[in-house]
Amino acid sequence: xxxxxxxxxxxxFVLCILVSIFMGEHATAITQNPLPxxxxxxxxxxxxxxxNFTWYTDTSIKKSILEYSVKDKFYGFDKTxxxxxxxxxxxxxxxxxxREIHKVELINLIPGTEYIYRVRNDKGGFSSQGVFKTAEQNxxxxxxxxxxxxxxxxxxxxxxxxxxLDKALGKFPDARFLLHTGDxxxxxxxxxxxxLFANAVKDELMNIPIAPVVGNHETINNNKTxxxxxxxxxxxxxxxxxxxxAPAGTVYSFDYGNAHIAVMNTQxxxxxxxxxxxxxxxxxxxxxxxxxxxxxxxxxxxxxxDTTDIxxxxxxxxxxxxxxxxxQGHDHNYxxxxxxxxxxxxxxxxxxxxxxGNTGGVKFYPRKLxxxxxxxxxxYTQMYVAVTVDNHKMTIGAYDVKNKLQxxxxxxx
Numbered sequence: 001x002x003x004x005x006x007x008x009x010x011x012x013f014v015l016c017i018l019v020s021i022f023m024g025e026h027a028t029a030i031t032q033n034p035l036p037x038x039x040x041x042x043x044x045x046x047x048x049x050x051x052n053f054t055w056y057t058d059t060s061i062k063k064s065i066l067e068y069s070v071k072d073k074f075y076g077f078d079k080t081x082x083x084x085x086x087x088x089x090x091x092x093x094x095x096x097x098x099r100e101i102h103k104v105e106l107i108n109l110i111p112g113t114e115y116i117y118r119v120r121n122d123k124g125g126f127s128s129q130g131v132f133k134t135a136e137q138n139x140x141x142x143x144x145x146x147x148x149x150x151x152x153x154x155x156x157x158x159x160x161x162x163x164x165l166d167k168a169l170g171k172f173p174d175a176r177f178l179l180h181t182g183d184x185x186x187x188x189x190x191x192x193x194x195x196l197f198a199n200a201v202k203d204e205l206m207n208i209p210i211a212p213v214v215g216n217h218e219t220i221n222n223n224k225t226x227x228x229x230x231x232x233x234x235x236x237x238x239x240x241x242x243x244x245x246a247p248a249g250t251v252y253s254f255d256y257g258n259a260h261i262a263v264m265n266t267q268x269x270x271x272x273x274x275x276x277x278x279x280x281x282x283x284x285x286x287x288x289x290x291x292x293x294x295x296x297x298x299x300x301x302x303x304x305x306d307t308t309d310i311x312x313x314x315x316x317x318x319x320x321x322x323x324x325x326x327x328q329g330h331d332h333n334y335x336x337x338x339x340x341x342x343x344x345x346x347x348x349x350x351x352x353x354x355x356x357g358n359t360g361g362v363k364f365y366p367r368k369l370x371x372x373x374x375x376x377x378x379x380y381t382q383m384y385v386a387v388t389v390d391n392h393k394m395t396i397g398a399y400d401v402k403n404k405l406q407x408x409x410x411x412x413x
Contacts, residue, residue: 034058036119036127038198039206043254045239047135048111052237053104059091061121064102068117092234094191095225103237112136130206139257143172146385147360148181148329151217157362158200160382164360165201167401168384178208181329182215182297189226212236214250215297219267245275253283259389260287266298266310273313284321291389292323299328301337301354303368303376318352324411326354332365334358334377358383
């Protein structure tokens with residue numbers, strides 16, 4: 001009897017083929033049914049009647065759909081009253097992958113109404129269920145949360161950001177939106193860090209709208225994959241204001257209740273600061289809201305940094321417009337200014353108060369006293385700011401992640 005032996009190299013070759021076939025079939029199944037990722041909702045032009053959504057998938061998904069219904073009339077996504085809107089989609093190349101970005105704008109919504117929604121694609125993948133609420137027609141009182149500088153480099157770093165947001169929403173469960181004053185990640189050119197930022201709070205950002213501000217770390221572009229804060233504008237869906245001097249989708253404003261809030265971009269270059277100031281003059285001149293708030297990253301009255309360029313370019317405009325409150329980031333400690341006008345301390349109600357919210361992340365800077373500071377704190381723990389607008393009174397509270405009140409003050413008109 002002659003025994004024939006198969007060479008080990010042949011066995012290995014056959015096994016490799018079988019594994020590759022199996023993995024290929026498995027990969028195809030994943031590719032053809034990927035779940036939507038990083039669903040984020042932003043305000044449209046009018047938070048009473050519009051809402052914008054962004055998410056991404058792999059590039060095999062060219063068609064993606066948002067399904068929604070008034071919450072009180074929701075009986076399942078298979079019912080006839082479900083409204084379906086096809087996303088505007090486009091492929092982007094990041095520093096590490098290619099992905100499909102999907103954006104949907106919902107308009108003609110009902111003020112003061114809760115909606116249930118989800119996202120699905122044309123190959124069977126669908127998201128979990130989310131809820132959003134439009135602003136009421138004549139809202140007298142509301143609260144929003146401000147967090148800043150959540151930047152990190154590891155998933156562990158971003159658990160601190162999640163904890164900060166969860167503590168804020170636990171303390172203020174009826175908060176209407178999150179205002180993030182920049183430096184969400186440590187390197188804006190690194191899509192992995194953007195994914196860490198969003199994935200850490202994916203359930204929260206699916207249900208609470210975020211009003212984002214461009215920080216200096218959002219604009220890092222050393223590897224040439226993030227021009228004009230591309231990863232920022234890909235991640236969010238902000239309506240495109242014209243003639244701001246900044247990249248479209250990074251400067252905007254909205255009304256909420258009795259407040260008008262303008263978001264500015266301190267990173268768009270010194271030659272464009274004047275153009276943004278002109279935009280703000282025009283924008284604020286059109287509002288009849290009692291309270292005027294500005295959000296930005298590199299604040300004119302902080303601690304660690306003396307941002308003279310912003311102070312020279314914008315403070316006189318804030319004075320002229322009677323801005324009540326400026327929420328800022330960048331300094332990584334908690335700062336509240338005196339009421340300021342013409343670069344000097346004035347009486348309450350006669351100037352603008354500037355607040356820097358420390359950090360919602362891992363990085364802290366030591367205190368640095370400045371002549372404009374009414375208060376400078378560094379508890380070396382994450383903090384958030386809660387702003388409550390109640391008709392003729394606005395109350396601002398600064399909390400640490402143990403929900404200990406670190407500072408509180410009110411403005412009245």
